């Protein structure tokens with residue numbers, strides 16, 4: 491795959507002195523995005539203290555009693571309701587993942603995602619500060635991709651502007667409970683293999699956390715794309731690197747670049763012997779275009795559909811692979827369903 495032999499993680503791109511180094515940064519980002527589809531950014535400008543505090547408030551959130559989290563709006567992929575608490579994904583041996591989805595204030599109901607202030611003091615304000623620090627990171631990355639692809643520099647910036655009431659970019663925190671003391675079936679994942687629907691995703695992983703792996707496009711071989719069954723030949727680690735944000739290209743940018751930039755499969759697998767077995771957190775800032783945007787490149791490699799339509803189809807797939815129903819989630823795990831860009835195109839082709 492694209493990650494050079496002997497290098498154990500996707501490339502690191504330095505964002506410092508952005509204005510002076512824009513051309514060099516663009517070349518590095520384009521190289522990473524056309525190969526592994528994943529890269530790290532350092533000197534990104536998000537204060538470490540803010541990242542630490544955001545992890546801390548979220549860890550208190552996930553300790554709340556179930557009656558509290560159950561009283562919040564519930565994420566339901568099948569119904570495309572993507573705000574509030576995301577019910578656990580579980581297999582017979584135990585819970586593998588739980589989530590929390592937050593939106594910008596642009597959307598009137600955004601505040602309903604949060605529990606009462608006294609239950610997790612500082613949660614809402616810290617989260618708002620944290621989300622507020624994201625555009626400075628993704629604006630620069632998306633400007634470079636626009637330039638690298640031959641679009642006007644502000645093309646993706648305009649589509650991803652959260653001040654637009656049609657932009658529903660979402661901040662998702664994943665909580666993976668500790669795994670020690672449980673014998674998991676081989677190949678159980680903490681998050682099932684998938685691609686992200688985004689332009690780009692900014693992912694913050696908890697210190698020391700392992701298990702995030704990616705498969706570059708050529709390694710993800712479609713076995714039966716109608717059924718969404720894929721066989722991935724090899725997975726490559728994407729470990730936590732202090733001071734770095736993991737960034738990955740999502741399906742929307744793959745579509746808008748006519749497949750030049752790769753939205754690659756990734757998963758979080760259970761720890762291998764010797765890896766940490768404690769709880770793991772990741773904070774994913776999902777940079778979306780507006781629902782009305784048609785995510786299609788000049789070559790028209792993918793169907794000319796709006797992001798809203800794309801999400802309709804993709805949410806159904808997520809409803810299956812991330813189902814809160816034990817039987818459904820286990821079935822997706824057992825069949826090793828990998829939800830990627832091709833199944834979505836197939837789904838759209840079949841539906842239209």
Ligand SMILES: O=C(O)CCC(=O)C(=O)O
Pocket residue numbers: 662664681686693695702756757758771772774
């Ligand atoms: O937890 C991680 O490291 C990855 C999470 C992820 O892929 C996602 O939330 O889409």
Ligand SMILES: [Fe+2]
Pocket residue numbers: 684685686756
């Ligand atoms: Fe993901």
